[in-house]
Amino acid sequence: MTCPTRLIENARHRFRHIAGILRGSDPKRRDEFVVLSAHLDHLGIGEPINGDRIYNGAMDNASGVAAILEVAARLHKSGVRLARSILFLAVTGEEKGELGSRYFAANPTVPGGSIVANVNTDMFLPLFPLKTLMVLGLDESDLGKDIQATAKELGLEVQADPEPQRNRFVRSDQYSFIRAGIPALAMKVGYRENTRESAIAATWTKERYHAPSDDLDQPVDLQAADKYVDTVLKLAVRIANRADKPMWYDSSFFKRFEKGK
Numbered sequence: 001m002t003c004p005t006r007l008i009e010n011a012r013h014r015f016r017h018i019a020g021i022l023r024g025s026d027p028k029r030r031d032e033f034v035v036l037s038a039h040l041d042h043l044g045i046g047e048p049i050n051g052d053r054i055y056n057g058a059m060d061n062a063s064g065v066a067a068i069l070e071v072a073a074r075l076h077k078s079g080v081r082l083a084r085s086i087l088f089l090a091v092t093g094e095e096k097g098e099l100g101s102r103y104f105a106a107n108p109t110v111p112g113g114s115i116v117a118n119v120n121t122d123m124f125l126p127l128f129p130l131k132t133l134m135v136l137g138l139d140e141s142d143l144g145k146d147i148q149a150t151a152k153e154l155g156l157e158v159q160a161d162p163e164p165q166r167n168r169f170v171r172s173d174q175y176s177f178i179r180a181g182i183p184a185l186a187m188k189v190g191y192r193e194n195t196r197e198s199a200i201a202a203t204w205t206k207e208r209y210h211a212p213s214d215d216l217d218q219p220v221d222l223q224a225a226d227k228y229v230d231t232v233l234k235l236a237v238r239i240a241n242r243a244d245k246p247m248w249y250d251s252s253f254f255k256r257f258e259k260g261k
């Protein structure tokens with residue numbers, strides 16, 4: 001057995017989180033944070049496949065980090081003033097079992113209890129046009145209403161996890177925030193079953209997921225990536241400007257992680 005905390009301590013000189021803040025402007029809400037997260041680690045150097053040992057992780061998860069960097073750049077450039085603050089967070093240690101985000105959720109760089117929501121992006125897979133947004137956590141908290149409203153504005157269909165048996169809501173960094181009691185969502189480019197898109201996604205998982213070929217030579221739908229960035233941006237703005245803090249639904253399994261319950 002390994003101690004996750006010690007692993008992170010040992011790795012600290014090699015692997016770091018990177019965080020940035022866009023300060024909110026409302027005196028009552030500026031000390032509350034909406035965290036936009038993505039993991040920056042991947043698998044490194046491993047067993048060669050077709051003579052290549054470099055596991056690049058372009059989709060998993062350079063794409064997620066690029067998305068939150070682009071949201072930060074667009075928000076900064078627009079000069080928009082939000083009520084709450086946004087914390088852009090690139091975490092390490094996801095591939096080791098979300099160790100980095102667990103460490104951050106237990107030792108946040110902002111005051112405890114000030115994080116009101118997490119929106120995580122991990123491998124959002126812009127492989128074909130973004131028409132359907134797949135949302136993990138859609139029915140767990142009232143963040144679901146925020147993403148429904150955002151999707152409507154952008155003309156996107158919203159889809160809950162079509163494969164709930166894979167437990168994906170608890171299989172990336174959002175779960176670290178969920179366990180700290182913080183309402184969260186995670187999103188990807190969605191698709192319907194038995195379509196051209198589902199075939200492309202299945203081929204990607206088979207051929208490129210956690211393989212050296214998850215690199216810059218693969219086809220990317222840049223318009224889908226652009227639209228995804230726009231979706232995260234508009235969602236973040238909506239959450240940051242909400243009058244009330246996001247809440248777990250009473251019916252949600254995850255409500256039990258709220259502080260003091």
Ligand SMILES: [Zn+2]
Pocket residue numbers: 060095210
């Ligand atoms: Zn991965």
